[in-house]
Amino acid sequence: MIFNSSKYNNKWNTKPLTDLGKFQRGKSRHRPRNDPQLFDNGTYPLVQTGEVKAANLYIRSHDACYNEFGLSQSALWPKNTLCITIAANIAETALLGYPMCFPDSVVGFNADPEESSEPFMHYVFTYIRKAIQNSASGSIQDNINIEYLTGLRFKIPLKDYQDKIVAILSALDKKIEINNRINAELETMAKTLYDYWFVQFDFPDANGKPYKSSGGKMVYNPTLKREIPEEWSDKTLSQIANITMGQSPEGSSYNEEGVGTIFYQGSTDFGWLFPSTRQYTAAPSRMAKKGDILLSVRAPVGDMNIANTDCCIGRGLAALNSKIGSDGFLFYVMKYFKQIFNRRNSEGTTFGSITKSDLHSLTLAYPTAGLLNKYDDVVTNYNKMIFERSLENRELISLRDWLLPMLMSGQVTVK
Known part of the structure; x- marks a missing residue:
């Protein structure tokens, strides 16, 4: 089966994806996989299938780190490696934003620079993801293997034309990523302010100083079993x-x-x-x-x-x-x-x-009504900016998803 065959791309070469670069399965030999011995004082980032799915184009964060022992039973993959999930969240892809390890539920792809690129292959898999998921659906546990991936066949344009396709789609994805980063910063600012004011109780007092740290009166609350500001x-x-x-x-x-x-x-x-x-x-x-x-x-x-x-x-x-x-x-x-x-x-x-x-x-x-209103005024402005960028992202995603199949089938050409 050729996933993208059409009358518009009949001059493109039909190739198995393995011709475009090297596929290698991730490593996680030790059992159990959550053994603390693998992670204590770890410094080598580990990415899981859920983080691949959650990423847009690049994976730029991680929740766990292997230590030297953990690394010895795994492998550290270079920046820009394409991660492809083969279990749980099947055929989800994203590029490593920096060197990371990943388990055997993820396959890494490194492109032959003469033939293709990791970003182009990301868009190839985005295009065929649904078909792959449908083919795996119904098994005892939905999954695919590396042999399945390497045998997939696709109509592939020349490398310079691949790069033109990537330039269009990645420009949209990079704008989405920028919006997400700004939104994350705004949310962090709102959360930090919440923690200072409503958890640490260092909201501005009448003199503009942090309430608790400046000696503001605290009283014991039997319901909460802790001290809270006097008027709360x-x-x-x-x-x-x-x-x-x-x-x-x-x-x-x-x-x-x-x-x-x-x-x-x-x-x-x-x-x-x-x-x-x-x-x-x-x-x-x-x-x-x-x-x-x-x-x-x-x-x-x-x-x-x-x-x-x-x-x-x-x-x-x-x-x-x-x-x-x-x-x-x-x-x-x-x-x-x-x-x-x-x-x-x-x-x-x-x-x-x-x-x-x-x-x-x-x-x-x-809190008191006045402090609550003051916080809400600040957060309302943050939320407005977050909403605007989120709505813009929805439009950008819609445009990207509309362009992707037409670019991959040759229906739309790039000059």
């Missing part, structure tokens, strides 16, 4: 937020054809800020409103997104909005709770889900 109170999440727990539509009536209402049933397709629309339902039950916080109540508990339209939510999600319009504050309250969930997970208390009762009864130190 304790509240439960249900006191400050309207909470809608998801419920799947009757008869599991989902479709991918765009029939009915957008339906989200978990955080799997959560991208940057807005979730990816994959399913619809003609029999919606529980609804979230545009602008609501979408919260994962099943593993991974606490993952969040913003609904960019009215939508139906399944059992894996809850929808929240502020009772007094302070959605910026509420968003970072939930970010704070997410840190607590993650910490409990790391301590061995695994959260498979959070119940309605537990969610409603989450408690927090609640």
